[in-house]
Amino acid sequence: MTEANVAVEVEVDPATAFDxxxxDIAAWWRADRSLWGETEGELRFENGAxxxxxxxVGRVSTWEPGPRLAFSYGPPGVDPAExxxxxxxxxxxxxxxxxxxxHGGWEKANWAGLLAGFARHSLERMLLARLGDFLDAIAEGNVEFFERNLTDEAMLIFPGEGNTYTKAQCVAAMVDHPVYHKYELTDPHIVHIGESTAVLTHRATVMHEQHERPMSVAVSTVLVHRDGEWRLALHQWTQ
Structure with a gap:
């Protein structure tokens, strides 16, 4: 019996990868095509199906968040036994x-392409979560986090005159940086430049105790992969 065996590594823990x-299966599995090459709707797991x-198009037989998932799969209309x-x-x-x-009994597996999409989606979710790590570090007053996770040549640019910071200046400013009461992220986009650089853009509505009212900004962030971590090299707000 023909069997497809495909693997990919992603930079999230097993529980997150399972989730x-x-x-998010509809986000990384091509919505315009199933493994059977037919045009259909989006996939989702729902009530064991x-x-x-x-x-x-299938039934779940094993649902173990973290270690293992198993399910049957076939085109619409096929006998479940097949x-x-x-x-x-x-x-x-x-x-x-x-x-x-x-994937047992499969002759023309496209799992390599599907898992490539899954790996890309996982990376994008992880990079967006990485931005949250920086906000958490501000809330916790964790200066050491910024020392570790900014590149040596990092620049941070904010609206207003004199609001451009080097790494050293940023770390010094983190000592008494006000906590954000509001940071709403919308419309995120990620552009990959090779395997070790990513540009993240999004809109944000932000406010902390020194703001009289919420500020709407466009945010651009460049992250680079160094020494096993994604580190911030450039961060810019534009009003």
Missing amino acids: LFTR LMQGDTE RTDVEVRFEAVRGGTRVVVR
Whole structure:
């Protein structure tokens, strides 16, 4: 029997990888095509079933958040007894998770392409969460976090005259930086430049105790992957 075996490594822990694989399946699985090459609706896991649009295309047999997921899969209209079996394992490795897919009875697997999409989606979710780490560090007054996670040549640019900071100036400013009471992020976009650089842009509505009213800004952030971590190299607000 033909069997597809494909693996990819992502920079999130197994529980998060499982959540992204299942909850966000419509975001990384191509919505315009199933593994069977047919045009259908978005996929989702719902009440023990794998749904594509309004049609059941599989049933979950194992749901173990973190280590393992197993489900049947077949095109709409096929007899459930003729569906093929998919097993997904989420194995902890250094720096993240190895996601391993085994799809039995499958001759023309496109799992390599699908898992590439999953890896990209996982990276984007992780990078957005990375921005949250910086906000948490401000709230906690964690100066050491900024010392570790800004590149030596980092620049931070904010609206107004004299609001450009080097790494040293930023770290010094973090000692008594006010906590944000409001930081609403919308319309995020990520542009990958090679494997080690990513540009994140989003709109944000921000406010802390020194603001008289909420400020709306466009935010651009450049993160680079160095020594096993994504570190901030450039951060700019534009009104």
